[in-house]
Amino acid sequence: MGINVADATLxxxxxxxxxxxxxxxxxxxxGPIRGFFRELAxxxxxxxxxxxxxxxxxxxxxxxxxxxxxxxxTDYWAPFSAAHPLGTSGxxxxxxxxxxxxxxxVLLVGFGAAALTVLIAVVIGSLAAxxxxxxxxxxxxxxxxxxxxxxxxxxxxxxxLFRFDSPFWLAVIVGALSxxxxxxxxxxxxxxxxxxxxxxxxxLLDLGTLRIVFVEIVPNMASFILINFIIAxxxxxxxxxxxxxxxxAPLAGVNWGIMVQDGWTNGAMFNPDALPYILAPVAMIVLLxxxxxxxxxxxxxxxxxxxxxR
Amino acid sequence: xxxxxxxxxxxxxxDRPRTPSIWLRIWRNYFLRRVVRALIMIWVVxxxxxxxxxxxxxxxxxxxxxxxxxxxxLSYEQARAQAATLFQFDSSKPLILQYVDYLNNLLHGDxxxxxxxxxxxxxxxxxxxxxxxxxxxxxxxVIAIGLGLVLGMLMAYRRGGIxxxxxxxxxxxxxxxxxxxxxxxIVVVGGVKLKWFDFAQMRGSVTPGVQPGFNINFIQDIFYxxxxxxxxxxxxxxxxxxxxxxxxxTQVLGEDYVTVARARGLSGGRIAGTYVGRNAVLPLVAQIxxxxxxxxxxxxxxxxxxxxxxxxxxxxxxxxxxxxxxIQGILLMITIVVIFANLLADFIYSFLDxxxxxxxxxxx
Numbered sequence: 001m002g003i004n005v006a007d008a009t010l011x012x013x014x015x016x017x018x019x020x021x022x023x024x025x026x027x028x029x030x031g032p033i034r035g036f037f038r039e040l041a042x043x044x045x046x047x048x049x050x051x052x053x054x055x056x057x058x059x060x061x062x063x064x065x066x067x068x069x070x071x072x073x074t075d076y077w078a079p080f081s082a083a084h085p086l087g088t089s090g091x092x093x094x095x096x097x098x099x100x101x102x103x104x105x106v107l108l109v110g111f112g113a114a115a116l117t118v119l120i121a122v123v124i125g126s127l128a129a130x131x132x133x134x135x136x137x138x139x140x141x142x143x144x145x146x147x148x149x150x151x152x153x154x155x156x157x158x159x160x161l162f163r164f165d166s167p168f169w170l171a172v173i174v175g176a177l178s179x180x181x182x183x184x185x186x187x188x189x190x191x192x193x194x195x196x197x198x199x200x201x202x203x204l205l206d207l208g209t210l211r212i213v214f215v216e217i218v219p220n221m222a223s224f225i226l227i228n229f230i231i232a233x234x235x236x237x238x239x240x241x242x243x244x245x246x247x248x249a250p251l252a253g254v255n256w257g258i259m260v261q262d263g264w265t266n267g268a269m270f271n272p273d274a275l276p277y278i279l280a281p282v283a284m285i286v287l288l289x290x291x292x293x294x295x296x297x298x299x300x301x302x303x304x305x306x307x308x309x310r
Numbered sequence: 311x312x313x314x315x316x317x318x319x320x321x322x323x324x325d326r327p328r329t330p331s332i333w334l335r336i337w338r339n340y341f342l343r344r345v346v347r348a349l350i351m352i353w354v355v356x357x358x359x360x361x362x363x364x365x366x367x368x369x370x371x372x373x374x375x376x377x378x379x380x381x382x383x384l385s386y387e388q389a390r391a392q393a394a395t396l397f398q399f400d401s402s403k404p405l406i407l408q409y410v411d412y413l414n415n416l417l418h419g420d421x422x423x424x425x426x427x428x429x430x431x432x433x434x435x436x437x438x439x440x441x442x443x444x445x446x447x448x449x450x451x452v453i454a455i456g457l458g459l460v461l462g463m464l465m466a467y468r469r470g471g472i473x474x475x476x477x478x479x480x481x482x483x484x485x486x487x488x489x490x491x492x493x494x495x496i497v498v499v500g501g502v503k504l505k506w507f508d509f510a511q512m513r514g515s516v517t518p519g520v521q522p523g524f525n526i527n528f529i530q531d532i533f534y535x536x537x538x539x540x541x542x543x544x545x546x547x548x549x550x551x552x553x554x555x556x557x558x559x560t561q562v563l564g565e566d567y568v569t570v571a572r573a574r575g576l577s578g579g580r581i582a583g584t585y586v587g588r589n590a591v592l593p594l595v596a597q598i599x600x601x602x603x604x605x606x607x608x609x610x611x612x613x614x615x616x617x618x619x620x621x622x623x624x625x626x627x628x629x630x631x632x633x634x635x636x637i638q639g640i641l642l643m644i645t646i647v648v649i650f651a652n653l654l655a656d657f658i659y660s661f662l663d664x665x666x667x668x669x670x671x672x673x674x
Contacts, residue, residue: 045482145358147600148351148652149645152607153625157641160629181600238488242611245490246626260494264615269498278498282491290486297482 039302046298052291056284060103067097070254079273086276089259090266098254099280105255106285109171109240114232116175117182118225124179125186126213130194136187143180151177155239159248170249174236182228189224193217223303230296234289241285256281340660348653355645359638360412374634395423421642422635424628432639435624440643442515443613443620446536447605450543455594457548462555463587466563474556481549489546490611496538497615512538513617539618543605554597559590588662595659602651606644 040046059066073092080087086095128136158173193199194217202216218225243249244257247265251258263269263278378389403411415421421432465474484492501509512535516522520531562568563586571585610622617623621640628636 145351145354148603148649149355149641150603150607150648152604152610153641153644156610156625156629157637160632160637234486241488242490242608245611246614246629248629260491264494269494269502275498278494282494285491286487289488290483293482293486 040298043298043301045294046302049291049294049296049298052287053295056103056288056291057107059100060107063101063104067094067100069094070097070101077271077274077277080276086280087273089277090262090268090274093254095277095280098259098277099256099284102255102259102281103284103288105167105253106237106240106257106288109167109174110233110237112168112171113175113178113236113240114229116172117178117232117236118229120176120179121182121186121228122218122221122225125183126190126218128183129187129190130209130213130217139183140187143183146177146180152239152242155243156246156248159243159246165250167250170240170243171236174239178232178235178239182232185228186221186225189221190217193220223299227296227299227303230292230299234292237285237289256284260285341657344653344656348649351649352646355649356413356416356642357409359642360409373632416642421639424633424636432635435636436621436639436643439619439621439624440647442536442618443606443609443622444647445532446539446618446620447543447602447609449536450540450547451598451602451605453540454544454548455551455598457544458551458555459587459591459594461548461552463559463582463590465552465556466559466590467582469560477549477552481552484545485549487546488611489542489608490615492546493538493542493612493615496542507538515619535618538616539609539612539620542612542616543608547601547605550601551594554594555590558593559586562586562590565589592659592663595655595662598655598658599648599652602655603648606648 040050070093073088075084075088075092076090077088084094084096086099088094089098124139128139155174155177158177190213199212199216202212207216240249241257241260244251244255245261245264247261249257251261259281260278263274263281268274268278374393375386375389378384378392379386382389384392419433421436423432424430424435461473461477465471465477468474487495497509500506511517515532515535516528517531517535520528522528568581568585571581576585609620610625612618613620613622614626621644625637625640625644627633628640
């Protein structure tokens with residue numbers, strides 16, 4: 001049976017049967033990775049999104065080389081100049097250097113939290129669907145409960161009770177609270193996938209439950225998981241920057257969230273020279289979110305050929 | 311028409327269907343089930359919050375007791391008693407008794423008092439601020455859904471047209487901007503740079519001195535103050551609604567019954583309204599519940615940015631002051647509001663799509 005990545009993709013919201021398309025993504029003869037890029041290049045917005053994300057990640061990785069000087073000077077809120085193209089902060093630090101270096105925590109927490117979300121959702125969702133019974137019922141109820149409490153509110157309350165003291169814990173809490181929606185759609189997918197012949201074959205070969213679930217079934221949802229991973233990154237970044245804004249996240253170091261918070265609470269928007277200090281990190285966050293969203297939209301189109309003719 | 315008929319097993323009399331009784335039974339089944347489920351959910355959330363606050367390392371009562379001893383030189387018993395009244399719980403009692411007390415107090419609408427501003431009860435605080443959030447979020451959801459509905463149908467009818475492309479691009483862009491950042495941009499660009507509005511005047515939820523009442527003055531004033539939050543919520547969510555509506559309309563347009571309706575020569579408006587619209591709107595209604603929770607959550611950030619005096623900004627303040635009784639009360643009330651929003655969405659959904667009511671039992 002021609003099981004490729006596109007097979008398992010469907011729109012999660014409808015909860016209908018996955019569309020098992022025998023139409024193979026055109027690129028199959030070229031090899032999955034190159035074909036994938038060829039498809040991506042065909043969609044302009046997808047390509048733009050991909051380039052934005054790659055550029056931002058590259059900028060963050062090479063930030064110390066690009067503009068590594070984060071030393072405070074006595075030049076507070078300096079206006080535009082050749083030495084400081086975006087002026088300086090309230091501590092006299094070069095704003096451009098802060099913007100270039102400020103993506104690290106945002107990206108790490110975003111990707112880390114999303115990885116945790118996807119991990120929990122895939123493990124619980126696929127096992128619940130595979131076993132059914134009490135585990136399934138229990139997990140559905142737990143997911144319902146988590147989905148009922150507004151996540152951001154819960155996050156803010158947890159932030160006030162726990163006092164996140166490092167970005168690592170921030171990522172863990174954000175990741176641990178946002179799995180339920182994805183878990184439900186993974187569960188719906190596995191429910192239909194597990195009735196397929198190859199699963200039956202694996203079961204007859206007595207491959208063991210864990211192997212059947214995680215080696216035979218889960219890889220069929222790879223594309224679906226990838227798209228949801230990116231969506232989870234955008235959600236995690238939304239929650240995280242919001243927490244920074246409320247001052248509930250660790251306010252040490254340099255990152256876009258802290259810059260916005262600092263600029264906002266210190267009234268940077270009323271000072272024309274300080275305006276870049278608040279607008280530049282906002283622009284970076286928006287750019288990152290936009291790139292990720294454009295990427296998911298075109299990934300959905302590539303991996304779900306049905307959407308293309310619409 | 312006896313009470314027994316209601317209690318009997320659904321398949322009791324297959325060959326003698328009594329319409330009113332069956333109708334009653336289905337009605338009871340579906341709606342009662344939903345209400346009971348919502349109540350159970352509220353109970354579970356209430357309990358979860360109870361244990362979350364109490365089983366935390368360094369629970370707030372102990373922290374507050376220590377603070378009272380250190381700052382006001384009270385004896386341990388005095389401090390403990392004072393802390394216990396404030397939080398409506400006494401951690402020296404067995405947990406199960408505390409739990410019973412807590413539920414009992416809640417049933418009487420007593421959620422404790424604020425630590426920071428003594429004398430203010432949590433209930434009064436919530437009652438004073440929650441309506442503003444519900445007002446601004448509710449109005450924006452109605453506007454955003456209405457807008458999304460119209461735009462989405464237009465996009466589906468004129469696929470590949472200008473509206474389709476423009477709304478797709480603008481929608482993605484606005485969706486990409488976190489709502490609190492959009493709020494900041496509105497303040498910075500519209501308020502500070504271009505001076506389109508006086509941001510300082512628009513703070514708060516109502517101008518001091520304006521008497522609440524059903525008159526044009528008051529209504530104008532509350533809309534004036536809520537305008538920026540509403541604008542933010544609508545801008546960030548309408549595009550998503552439009553995209554959901556577009557894809558479901560596109561799907562419905564391909565259905566056979568639409569083709570048949572066209573073949574029957576029905577007017578375009580009638581097809582769009584009764585045949586396409588009513589069916590296409592279903593996925594939208596299903597999403598209202600999740601979106602409501604999300605928008606209410608985002609309200610913390612947005613209200614804080616605009617200094618709009620809703621429940622979100624109160625939550626933020628109480629978090630800053632570590633005012634645990636208020637935090638607990640607000641978390642509880644917001645969750646209850648979202649549960650009721652879900653319940654309402656369920657009812658609307660079952661009204662629009664009666665299949666839901668009957669399929670419900672076989673689904674899970």
